[in-house]
Amino acid sequence: MTAEQIVFYLFATLAIASALGVVMVRNSVQAVLCLVLTFFSMAALWMLLEAEFLAIALVLVYVGAVMVLFLFVVMMLDVDFASLKQGFTRYVPLGVLVAAGLLIGLYWVLRGEVFGLEMMPEPNKHGAEHSNVEVLGKLLYTDYFYAFEVAGVILLVAIVAAISLTFRGRRERRGQSVPMQHRASKDERLHIVKMDAEVAEFEDQQIDQDSDNTGKGKKKQKSKAKAKPKTQTKGESS
Amino acid sequence: MIEIILDALIIGFKINLILLPLILAVAYTTFAERKLIGYMQLRLGPNRVGPKGWLQPIADVVKLLMKEIVIPSGSNKALFLIAPVLFIAPSFAAWAVIPFSAEMVLADINVGLLYILAMTSIAVYGVIIAGWASNSKYALLGSLRSASQIVSYEIAMGFALVAVLMASGSMNLGEIVKAQEGPFWHWYWIPLLPILVVFWVSGVAETNRAPFDLPEGESEIVAGFHVEYAGIGFALFFLAEYANMILISVLTALFFFGGWLNPFHGIPYLGSATEWVPGTIWLLLKAAWFLFMMIWLRATFPRYRYDQVMRLGWKVFIPVTVIWLIVLTFMIKAGVGPWFSGRGVL
Numbered sequence: 001m002t003a004e005q006i007v008f009y010l011f012a013t014l015a016i017a018s019a020l021g022v023v024m025v026r027n028s029v030q031a032v033l034c035l036v037l038t039f040f041s042m043a044a045l046w047m048l049l050e051a052e053f054l055a056i057a058l059v060l061v062y063v064g065a066v067m068v069l070f071l072f073v074v075m076m077l078d079v080d081f082a083s084l085k086q087g088f089t090r091y092v093p094l095g096v097l098v099a100a101g102l103l104i105g106l107y108w109v110l111r112g113e114v115f116g117l118e119m120m121p122e123p124n125k126h127g128a129e130h131s132n133v134e135v136l137g138k139l140l141y142t143d144y145f146y147a148f149e150v151a152g153v154i155l156l157v158a159i160v161a162a163i164s165l166t167f168r169g170r171r172e173r174r175g176q177s178v179p180m181q182h183r184a185s186k187d188e189r190l191h192i193v194k195m196d197a198e199v200a201e202f203e204d205q206q207i208d209q210d211s212d213n214t215g216k217g218k219k220k221q222k223s224k225a226k227a228k229p230k231t232q233t234k235g236e237s238s
Numbered sequence: 239m240i241e242i243i244l245d246a247l248i249i250g251f252k253i254n255l256i257l258l259p260l261i262l263a264v265a266y267t268t269f270a271e272r273k274l275i276g277y278m279q280l281r282l283g284p285n286r287v288g289p290k291g292w293l294q295p296i297a298d299v300v301k302l303l304m305k306e307i308v309i310p311s312g313s314n315k316a317l318f319l320i321a322p323v324l325f326i327a328p329s330f331a332a333w334a335v336i337p338f339s340a341e342m343v344l345a346d347i348n349v350g351l352l353y354i355l356a357m358t359s360i361a362v363y364g365v366i367i368a369g370w371a372s373n374s375k376y377a378l379l380g381s382l383r384s385a386s387q388i389v390s391y392e393i394a395m396g397f398a399l400v401a402v403l404m405a406s407g408s409m410n411l412g413e414i415v416k417a418q419e420g421p422f423w424h425w426y427w428i429p430l431l432p433i434l435v436v437f438w439v440s441g442v443a444e445t446n447r448a449p450f451d452l453p454e455g456e457s458e459i460v461a462g463f464h465v466e467y468a469g470i471g472f473a474l475f476f477l478a479e480y481a482n483m484i485l486i487s488v489l490t491a492l493f494f495f496g497g498w499l500n501p502f503h504g505i506p507y508l509g510s511a512t513e514w515v516p517g518t519i520w521l522l523l524k525a526a527w528f529l530f531m532m533i534w535l536r537a538t539f540p541r542y543r544y545d546q547v548m549r550l551g552w553k554v555f556i557p558v559t560v561i562w563l564i565v566l567t568f569m570i571k572a573g574v575g576p577w578f579s580g581r582g583v584l
Contacts, residue, residue: 002242003245030316033317033367053349056352056356057352059356059360060355060359064360064362065359068362072366072385075370132349133349175545178546
């Protein structure tokens, strides 16, 4: 048994077990996590097929982004299991029919004459210097350029459609406009009031005490703001 | 069969060679953070345990390990326990492809860049599961915030990595550093300056650090997604966060500041005088500087408002990176030296 075989059997078992978990587990959040594990073990299997770019793209796109959104939706849904189980006996014949149809279809596609070991010989193994990314990139941007660009346009159409579906006219709600906040200046927000000194007697000592207070900064913001004009007037008078 | 077991043992030993220093570095990063922020706020920081407080992180670890694990009633027990593991595993796994010098790398794979991106993107599961399984409003709010933040900044980060990939022409981290070979003005921080800023700030946002620490904003939602975790569970979240910080610092050094390359190379006298310093030291010094910057940021800036965080990610960073990708394309095709000389076609 080589190391590759050990890895293959490990992740193949994991993939099958977690795929079974998706449909068997009662908790829907756990089911989504099982699906994540299935994707992850499939990515490991793809890695064994030397498709490292696709394997990591699978983790990046499906596990890292799509399933996160999926998980959010499932968490927010309040699934009522009792109502889900209603009418089970009624739909059993239809379910069995669909399952049998799918099984036959799968067999038709994957049967020995089409997908057997003779029809699909083992691919050549490449060394460590073989870059799957480079090969894939060259293929996508030369032979399959139009298909690739069309796929991009289809995705763009999907984005536009999703936005237009959720956009329901201008919303009359109050919000914060960041550009306006950036444009705000000190002059609009802060009024500096000039005040004459209130105490006529012992003027010199009074001013000294005030400036001491602002220097220590022990007073709160309000008293600071009040103290400011005083020092200003002091500056003007002197 | 015996060879396989032997190989596995050797790989396991190498993994420990990376992980044990990493965990020690995490412990002393927390100490450095408390000390630095202390000095920045005119305090002393921890100085009681051991000489000058140097044993404080050890004491913290012992304390966290001894604490009782509290499982909240009504929580989903299995998911509650697995969430910290889901959070810490990717942040450790990402270290597999980091080259510490030209020869020292555990997994020298040619999709290293994508691997890093994939690993940082699956860490979000730990956060979501922790928030949901805790059966607590604060934890759920924190995990929602964290997930949307991580998902949005990942896009800007991915675009930034595309720029690095375009500039170096490789996804292997070692090759990226080798493409920057030369004195410090040959490194990618000059032609990729806007990308560097985007990558660095997105990195800070991805690690949920201040000023982007809304997921654990203690003034609003107590501690965010890990509010219900005590003892070792909390320690794992903490460990993963700091391991991610160090990872982002090392990645910034690798992608934009020449990794293990000598910064004095090409400068008369200074270059030849520092020739003997091993590359790993340079890499760690550069990473330490970025780590210091993260702590400095935390001590300096107030927390962002949530809509500002989202705006920065979607409306500022993504357009900036897309525009710079176009500029970069022209720079590469024009063969702007010294970074892209020899690759020009115009």
